[in-house]
Amino acid sequence: MKGMSIIVKETTRLLAGLIFLYGIYIIIHGHLTPGGGFAGGVVVAGSLILLILAYGSDYMHLTREETGTTITENLALLIALLIALGGMAFGIKVFFSNWLPRGTAGELVSAGVIPLYNIFIGMEVAASILTIFLALLIFKEELTK
Amino acid sequence: MIVYLLCFVLFLTGLYGVITRRNLVKIVISLSIMEFSIFLFLALIGYVDGGTVPIVDPADKGVVTYVDPLPQAMVLTAIVIGLATTAMLMAVIIRIYRKYKTMDIREIKNLRG
Amino acid sequence: MNPFIPLYVAIPLAGAFLTMILGKFLPRLNKYLGMIVLVSLAVMSLISMVTVSGSTYIYKVGGWEPVNGIPVGIYMVLDNLSALLLCIINIVGLLAVIYSFTYISQYTSENYFYSLFCLMIAGMNGVVLSGDLFNIFVFLEISAISSYALVAFGVEREQLEATFKYQVLGGLASMLILLGTGFIYWKTKTLNIADARAVLSAGHEKSFYLLTQLLLLSGFGLKAAIIPFHAWLPDAHSSAPSPISAMLSGVLIKAVGIYVILRLFFNMFMLSEEMAVLITVLGTLSMAVGVFLAIGQWDIKRLLAYHSISQMGYVVMSAGIGMLLIARGTRPEVATLALGGALFHLVNHAAFKSLLFLNAGAIEYRTGTRNLQEMGGLARFMPATSSTSFAASMAISGLPPFNGFFSKLIIIIAAVMARFYLLAAIAVIVSIITLASFMKFQRYAFYNTKRENDKTTLKEVPFPMVFSMVTLALICLILSLAAIPHLRDIIFAPAIRILTDAQLYTAPILGF
Numbered sequence: 054m055k056g057m058s059i060i061v062k063e064t065t066r067l068l069a070g071l072i073f074l075y076g077i078y079i080i081i082h083g084h085l086t087p088g089g090g091f092a093g094g095v096v097v098a099g100s101l102i103l104l105i106l107a108y109g110s111d112y113m114h115l116t117r118e119e120t121g122t123t124i125t126e127n128l129a130l131l132i133a134l135l136i137a138l139g140g141m142a143f144g145i146k147v148f149f150s151n152w153l154p155r156g157t158a159g160e161l162v163s164a165g166v167i168p169l170y171n172i173f174i175g176m177e178v179a180a181s182i183l184t185i186f187l188a189l190l191i192f193k194e195e196l197t198k
Numbered sequence: 199m200i201v202y203l204l205c206f207v208l209f210l211t212g213l214y215g216v217i218t219r220r221n222l223v224k225i226v227i228s229l230s231i232m233e234f235s236i237f238l239f240l241a242l243i244g245y246v247d248g249g250t251v252p253i254v255d256p257a258d259k260g261v262v263t264y265v266d267p268l269p270q271a272m273v274l275t276a277i278v279i280g281l282a283t284t285a286m287l288m289a290v291i292i293r294i295y296r297k298y299k300t301m302d303i304r305e306i307k308n309l310r311g
Numbered sequence: 312m313n314p315f316i317p318l319y320v321a322i323p324l325a326g327a328f329l330t331m332i333l334g335k336f337l338p339r340l341n342k343y344l345g346m347i348v349l350v351s352l353a354v355m356s357l358i359s360m361v362t363v364s365g366s367t368y369i370y371k372v373g374g375w376e377p378v379n380g381i382p383v384g385i386y387m388v389l390d391n392l393s394a395l396l397l398c399i400i401n402i403v404g405l406l407a408v409i410y411s412f413t414y415i416s417q418y419t420s421e422n423y424f425y426s427l428f429c430l431m432i433a434g435m436n437g438v439v440l441s442g443d444l445f446n447i448f449v450f451l452e453i454s455a456i457s458s459y460a461l462v463a464f465g466v467e468r469e470q471l472e473a474t475f476k477y478q479v480l481g482g483l484a485s486m487l488i489l490l491g492t493g494f495i496y497w498k499t500k501t502l503n504i505a506d507a508r509a510v511l512s513a514g515h516e517k518s519f520y521l522l523t524q525l526l527l528l529s530g531f532g533l534k535a536a537i538i539p540f541h542a543w544l545p546d547a548h549s550s551a552p553s554p555i556s557a558m559l560s561g562v563l564i565k566a567v568g569i570y571v572i573l574r575l576f577f578n579m580f581m582l583s584e585e586m587a588v589l590i591t592v593l594g595t596l597s598m599a600v601g602v603f604l605a606i607g608q609w610d611i612k613r614l615l616a617y618h619s620i621s622q623m624g625y626v627v628m629s630a631g632i633g634m635l636l637i638a639r640g641t642r643p644e645v646a647t648l649a650l651g652g653a654l655f656h657l658v659n660h661a662a663f664k665s666l667l668f669l670n671a672g673a674i675e676y677r678t679g680t681r682n683l684q685e686m687g688g689l690a691r692f693m694p695a696t697s698s699t700s701f702a703a704s705m706a707i708s709g710l711p712p713f714n715g716f717f718s719k720l721i722i723i724i725a726a727v728m729a730r731f732y733l734l735a736a737i738a739v740i741v742s743i744i745t746l747a748s749f750m751k752f753q754r755y756a757f758y759n760t761k762r763e764n765d766k767t768t769l770k771e772v773p774f775p776m777v778f779s780m781v782t783l784a785l786i787c788l789i790l791s792l793a794a795i796p797h798l799r800d801i802i803f804a805p806a807i808r809i810l811t812d813a814q815l816y817t818a819p820i821l822g823f
Contacts, residue, residue, distance in 0.1 A: 127328040147374035148317035159256045279452045309546045
């Protein structure tokens with residue numbers, strides 16, 4: 054599909070990086086402020102979808118399957134599952150327990166395993182929403198060709 | 199009590215849409231309206247009179263009443279599940295449009311009997 | 312705490328994600344990864360069936376201990392009823408995966424199939440093992456969304472229409488279940504099944520209780536395809552690829568439909584006569600309407616799908632009779648017999664209905680058609696398929712020495728002993744009509760020698776498909792031995808005791 058007008062392209066070029074950074078902020082501070090993995094992942098995916106919509110998919114070389122996002126999504130979930138299984142090896146040896154040291158409440162590096170979960174779930178949600186968008190885009194391209 | 203009845207009215211609106219609309223996309227949107235009404239109901243269950251946001255502030259001393267955070271966690275999970283369901287339905291609708299060349303549910307009746 | 316309980320969910324999840332990653336680099340080794348996952352799960356479920364007899368294993372996920380005697384945190388509970396269903400899910404899943412080694416090669420993108428299949432197995436294992444209402448909802452959604460994608464796997468017109476209907480009705484069911492869960496949380500302030508029982512037994516309002524029971528019965532009844540919630544089942548089960556039809560009809564409607572109804576109505580709600588009468592009536596209607604709609608079908612898989620509704624009606628009717636007798640408090644030994652018949656028929660139906668769907672898939676693989684009027688005389692060319700299909704048809708019609716005879720006999724005897732003569736008569740008539748329907752299926756598919764034009768290209772189906780079908784036929788024969796009173800006491804009696812006496816379920820969880 055073609056891109057949009059030049060005003061949209063210039064504005065997007067300025068804004069997309071800030072939206073991406075805001076999404077990462079929501080993900081990382083998930084144990085201190087509302088948000089966390091799901092909401093931050095959606096914002097990160099939103100910034101990338103904004104880029105694709107503004108510049109048009111002719112710029113991207115879309116293959117038949119979307120390989121990169123699928124591998125990212127599954128790898129992130131696999132690592133999250135391995136962290137959960139790590140609770141069975143360290144700490145109190147229970148599945149899904151919080152086995153890293155907790156620290157003091159209110160700091161960025163605290164609360165054990167929860168920031169790690171937030172980061173990987175954020176990556177996974179962003180990759181999966183991108184996969185959905187790219188799959189629908191490839192359907193549409195094949196429909197109109 | 200009246201807020202719960204309003205949630206129920208929204209649920210019935212969504213159900214009416216699923217039953218009577220002809221366009222496939224409108225059916226999916228009505229299903230989403232039904233889902234959102236249930237999320238609203240779940241979030242309203244956990245309200246405590248005089249409670250505040252359930253985030254612990256280390257600078258706060260004394261007894262603070264929080265609202266119940268468990269229904270809010272349920273609603274977050276259910277929102278993500280609703281997103282997956284809607285995305286799946288949309289992908290199926292695009293494929294149906296490619297095969298049947300129509301989005302009218304009265305035309306899609308290959309399976310009978 | 313038993314460390315193997317979370318592995319039932321973690322192993323298929325890891326298998327699903329690994330399959331997607333490895334599928335981009337090594338596309339031909341994916342089916343073996345799926346088979347390794349399911350072999351390990353099947354072995355684990357058989358071992359747990361042997362070791363769990365009579366006791367209950369509880370796993371507190373995250374290590375959260377109860378506070379002041381109230382359970383916080385999510386519990387995973389493995390007792391005899393769960394172990395029985397785990398065996399069904401994983402063994403039928405393993406045989407379906409072996410069947411699909413050669414069957415799925417006719418579709419493109421095979422590694423998506425094995426990944427979605429492992430996700431569906433993970434969801435079903437999670438539903439069966441969960442001791443928490445909202446956890447049941449989350450795992451039910453995981454398995455349901457995977458099954459929506461699997462029904463539409465080869466994207467043809469009928470499959471897409473069938474999965475659209477299935478998805479809309481499945482979404483409606485999930486909404487009703489979530490609403491019921493919300494009501495339970497509102498009044499009892501807890502999501503744990505055992506704790507909700509403790510709070511509800513202390514006193515409840517009648518109208519709220521009835522509304523919650525009806526909402527949960529409607530939601531899980533939509534998933535289990537009881538009349539009047541059956542409208543999605545014939546389309547979805549007949550259009551899906553055959554191993555998926557076998558999994559859906561043989562395992563999914565039991566694990567996320569009937570099992571949760573039994574668990575919630577016997578172990579969470581206090582039994583009342585009105586709900587028991589309603590459940591019995593719905594079961595009887597399912598039996599009768601299912602078989603009457605199945606007589607006029609000429610499509611093999613649609614015929615089998617309607618018979619699924621009818622056989623699930625047997626299970627629900629028998630469970631309803633048991634519920635009614637326990638609620639009245641009279642004749643507990645007849646209630647035990649009725650519930651034993653229901654559980655035995657559940658296990659039997661998983662075996663022979665999966666075998667019938669795999670046979671239909673083998674017929675379609677070789678002849679390319681599903682219409683009974685277009686095929687005939689296959690017994691000479693496909694001996695393994697025809698003999699296993701004959702065994703499964705005898706089993707579902709209730710002829711000795713196959714397993715269907717014993718389970719239907721127990722159900723009918725329980726109905727007569729409880730003085731419900733009308734229900735027993737309806738059960739016998741439905742069984743006779745089932746026999747007639749399957750006689751038609753056997754004659755037109757295998758033994759009708761009038762249509763013999765260009766059948767020279769027919770051979771037997773490849774070895775993995777034959778292996779699965781023969782194994783399931785042997786399981787049908789072996790299960791008929793489970794009607795012997797000694798084996799019945801080992802396998803089924805602890806599960807029946809958990810259903811009839813809710814204290815056996817709640818006492819280990821609440822810690823007294």
